[in-house]
Amino acid sequence: MDAKTGTNTKTGTLTVGDKSWSFPIYPGTIGPDVIDIGKLYAQSGMFTFDPGFTSTGACESKITYIDGDEGVLLYRGVPIEQIAEHGDFLETCYLLLYGELPTATQKADFDYRVNRHTMVHEQMSRFFQGFRRDAHPMAVMTGSVGALSAFYHDSTDITDPTQRMIASIRMIAKMPTLAAMAYKYNIGQPFVYPQNDLDYATNFLRMCFAVPAEEYKPNPVLARAMDRIFILHADHEQNASTSTVRLAGSTGANPFACIAAGIAALWGPAHGGANEAALKMLGEIGTVDRIPEFIKRAKDPKDNFRLMGFGHRVYKNYDPRAKLMQKTAHEVLSETGHRDDPLLQVALELEKIALHDEYFIEKKLYPNVDFYSGITLKAMGFPTTMFTVLFAVARAVGWIAQWKEMIEDPGQRIGRPRQLYTGEAKRDYTPISRRK
Ligand code: SDX
Secondary structure, eight states: OOGGGSOOOEEEEEEETTEEEEEEEEOOSSSOOEEOOTTHHHHHSOOOOOTTOTTOOOOOOSSEEEETTTTEEEETTEEHHHHHHHOOHHHHHHHHHHSSOOOHHHHHHHHHHHHTTOSOOTHHHHHHTTSOTTSOHHHHHHHHHHHGGGTOGGGOOTTOHHHHHHHHHHHHHHHHHHHHHHHHHHHTOOOOOOOTTSOHHHHHHHHHHOOTTSOOOOOHHHHHHHHHHHHHTSOOSSOHHHHHHHHHHHTTOOHHHHHHHHHHHHTSTTTTTHHHHHHHHHHHHOSGGGHHHHHHHHHOTTOOOOOTTBOOSSOSSOOHHHHHHHHHHHHHHHHTTOTTOHHHHHHHHHHHHHHTOHHHHHTTOOBOHHHHHHHHHHHTTOOGGGHHHHHHHHHHHHHHHHHHHHHTOTTOOOOOOOOOOOSOOSOOOOOGGGOO
16 A cells, blocks of 8 residues: 555655755545655655654554544544444454445354354463463463464465455454453353354353353343443554554564564553553542542642543544443443442542543543443453453454554555664773773
8 A cells, every 4th residue: 555545746845954855745535644754864864753653654544543633533434433333343343354344244254254263272271271370361361362373374474365364353253262261260260162153242251251050141231332342442543552563563473473562562551551540540539529639649740640541642632432431331330230339420520520620621631442441341240450451352353454454555664763862972892990
């Protein structure tokens, strides 16, 4: 895929002293134009400098569009609100992978293909035995997903489109199975095999919560909520974990290793680990009357405390997913009899106070997708250590769709950023006898 898909009639000029250089400007379908500075170093001997990539477009993509000022999120052009309302997660996977919503026949075929791959190699259950029972499930997921490349040699040739699609289907199908195994291993219960006549979310909840001693009774309200939570977390443009997957994939690493790298990046509390951190924070606040104390801490530049679940690099308006998560939280808490969960009251009051506080308004800090997900997942019966695992289950399709797009882009090259070096200039080796 070439960035010049649009007509790049515009150029931008950089002038330093008496020298100027011009670079092509490419328009997006919607959203900001980009200045192609690929030749800047060759022409000027200078690098750009943008730690954190606040103003840097690392790739061209057709998958997901975010308008942070308007609070807009589109999957292949379709608004997240409409998909969450009318679609299901596997339909969302098809849309992200193929670029169009499936026909009824295509949907049935895709569901069938995913269902044929929900089991993992039986040796994987022995792989799990090597972990401590109290290992964090994200450590188990990072290890076990990376280990998939040791089992599926027939889908690691990234130059073969058929193998790329098999690897994609396998990732979508096996993430829930591995996540449920990580949970069961952590709580000392036997693994539950997938049951392919169930829908994706029900199958996952059954693998997590069924026990051999009783018949499992699916709860359609919770399954619908789980499916919607997967939809909301499926993809999000070039976030930290997706950029990690793209960078790993640019070296030619196999897709399972790339997804394992994405899982590791997602684990951080500034990213996917924020849902676990947000619930811990709500628990630490405990009651509504302690909220002002924590708001004060969040505003204190000398205190590194932050309101977890608030703020976003791109959204400078309300994260559209947070609104849908709040709605899902109310549905799940009602269904599970936790309508009066004190943590929900703290979260609703904290949001209300923060959204009217000058500091948060000025810095454009709004609740993000992680603010309400923790309360919801806790009410569904998941421990906090599983929250980021569930995020990874959902995001696997986004990672694999972005990985495929990168591999299939004829213009893609290995990602290799440069730096601003401010270390020592060249100096000679000093023998130890002469060091002070
Ligand atoms: C996800 O990128 C994605 O798309 C990610 C994600 C996805 O779907 O993939 O959307 C998922 O990761 C959501 C974000 C989850 N993280 C959190 O909720 C952790 C708390 N949030 C922050 O750590 C922070 O807001 C980030 C990491 C999300 C964004 O960091 P930025 O863009 O680098 O912003 P910043 O840290 O430079 O903050 C800007 C200012 C700072 O103040 P000043 O230095 O300007 O004085 O806002 C302040 C920060 O101190 N600030 C906060 C705050 N977040 C930012 N102050 C209090 N509480 C917060 N939560």
